[in-house]
Amino acid sequence: MVDTAVAETAIGREPRRRVPRLNVLTGVVCGLILAGAGWGVSSWLLSAGDYGADRVVSITMVCWAVGFLVGVGALAGPIRWLLGRDLSVADEHVLAGKDQGVGRYFRFTTDHKVVGVQYLVLSMTLFGVGGLLAMLIRTQLIRPGARFVSPQTYNTIVGMHGIIMIIGTIIMVSGPFGNFILPIMIGARDMAFPRLNALSFWLICAAVPVLLATFFFGGIPTGWSVYAPLSDQAPAGMDCFLITIIIFAISSGIAGVNITTTAVKMRARGMTWTRTPIFVFGTVSSVALGVIAFPMFMAAMVLEGLNRTTGTVFYDAAHGGSAWLYAHLFWLMGHPEVYVILLPAFAAVLELTPVFARKPLFSFLGAVTGIAGIIGLSMFVWAHHMFISGWAPALDGPFMLTTELISIPTGLLILVLLGTLWRGTVWMRLPVMATFAMLWNFIIGGITGIYLSDVPVDQAMHGSMFVTAHFHFTLMGGALTGFAGALAYWFPKMTGRMLDERLGMIGFWIIQIGFNVTFLGMFAVGLAGQPRRVADYPSLFATGNLVSSIGAYIIGSGALIYLYAVVHSWRHGRRAPGNPWGAKTLEWQVPTPVPLENFTVLPVVTSDFYGYGEGGSAAPTPAPRRIAAPVPSGAAATTQEGGTA
């Protein structure tokens, strides 16, 4: 409280109070007001003509997003700076949520741990919505001729399931664990740019209502790939979709730059690259790849938005444009994006496996090489999504080669997992279950990917349910499984409580069984020739689809159990000790709950963190007198003795 008193005399009462009073509610109110204003003005001035409705919807949605961000306090820092009253240290502490209790989770809070928890809740909410839509899809497809929803609604549901899950999985590891865990793991007191960190989160919060508004403006009939020129025909729901993607691309760019800078510049003394935990490599590779990839999607959406609101013809072949241009921009993002999703989840599994096998990571260098190889190659494979587009048959061979080459670094990562398990003493706790499930699922996902990389086989399989089953095996069976493991692993540190192991195990394995039933059935109908994204199908495919739908309901019930385990443990779980797994990385060496600014004394690292069974303790040596290390938020000289949970 001494700090606060000093701050009040230093900068006066009013400016300090103005920051924390804003929260998500003021954001919504401000967003709605500005959206209403935008809607009124644009319908008065711009609603005439062919493009009127699209203009009005686009402007309204942009106004909502801007209003929401202003109302939630995202611009408090820049505005104060423009006014010549830049934030003081005490202001930064208020902004970081010091002594604000639960309320700080509903504010523009810069503490990386708050942002991490916010991301966790957001991504799990998105999984809830996306999963519900998946249940609707499988209900529609439970038997041929079912008319559970109309084809129009069905197409919208398919597209929304896709994009919600894509956003949810992109943020699921880099968001919660990249924000909460990564800075502690590298021995930093916060992210490099705490305000940008909060901004990246609240941008997504601004985008999600826009995305959900799609349902109320006619939906999208295009799937989440929104291929042109079908997207030109779409109702105004498409404009909501475009705005969502543009906002999300900005958010992921900001988050990517922030996490990358943090990991490059703010590692503890002595933490050379070879002593940096593998999770940091996976997350940084992923978000840095996202920084390169997402602007492509954003550009594609900007051009499509111009087509829809001003009548440009970027994707219209009859007027000199090209539909293939859209496909290229989309897949230049689309293929790196699957590695943006996969790598941090895979790296989390690589991080937790040594802890539970009580062995060093088998070939750290191999793991880093694997990640780097995947990142490098992922930029050169996009056109395998266009083998049958007729775009350039002469390039089929080269893209087949680059795609198949990816199996080599991926295989290296599998080897590292197997080598880490090899002759280990595998402690059978919930997190390590993800390792086993991933080794099963990802082998299936990887092998079926090899079929699709082969051009002749792709001529039979492209656009079929086989593709759908394949990428669910990699993204759900691989990445989402890795997320479930990472959540179980870091749950004690993030919430201060142990995750209910029994319920968690039951939920986890029910999900895995249901998952395999669902998508093995889908492989069968795909091989037999069922196109994907269909609202109905011939009776030939009835058995496989029934199996898939039953499997989907099994996944749904397993997910509910896992969710219950998470929510219940979060509120009533057993109190977690600081280091329940006996792990060696830095995040387990700080107390739980983690105090504001994490470390009273910044650690000095003298070895890597995988020295299990090598004798001696790999716990870092704290250097008692070194507290003047670079610290963000201008909070340099303060050493926090405690913090609020």
Added chain:
Amino acid sequence: MTDTLTTAPADAPGGPPTVPAWKRAPIAPILGIFVVLCALLTPFALFVPAHLMGDAASAHMRGIESTVTAFSLASVPVAALVWAVTIYSIIGWRHRGSEPPAEEAPPLRGNTVVQVVWLVLSSVLCLFLLIWGLAVLRPTPSAASAGQPLMVEVTGQQWTWSFGYPDNGNATADRLVLPVNQPVQFRVTSKDVIHSFWIVQMGVKVDANPGETTLASVTPDRIGTFDIRCAELCGLYHAYMQTTVQVVSADQFASWVQAQPRATS
């Protein structure tokens, strides 16, 4: 403690020198699981995917089915190896209880031989895939020497297919009929959005793009009725954009195409 990333031999100097490292590893049970998995997966790979894909109606589709079978067979040992180690680690190396194991496991930090063998094997497999794929992709000599292919114009529009026969006096039809054993070249385009022209049993698939014409070739070699489906989401009734192709004898085809209306332009 030093930062050891280089290979640490499994039996480090100072450890028990009598038993070499590989003997301490449970090679026999893992090999057993591996053999059992291979025995289960090999018949699956041999018969199940090809059976699901159904009877082919062109040499091209038979090539695709044999590719799927070959890739499945090649991946059997890979999957079996990974799963054998995984399964054994669950059974043989597990430690139960709420406390971490008292004794930590041997600190194996990489093994150069294993890593090199693994990389070489995966590269060889990759090369096999590439060469196989290029070989199937190569135009077959028989198709090239069979003379002029029958040209068929395919036009997609929401949500139907129409067909034109420019070699047969611009006959047009709303269903596809093809003569057996005659090479066919499809010239595919669209009037509105992107569709994808897919003859399931012939392994023919190419996008129908508005404003562009794309090509696909096939020689149907079985008389019968086969499925055409749209394989690219094209809007409201995408699911119902399907029809059939009838493969008939050359004589039947000639009389059928005579009876079709002619395009006016």
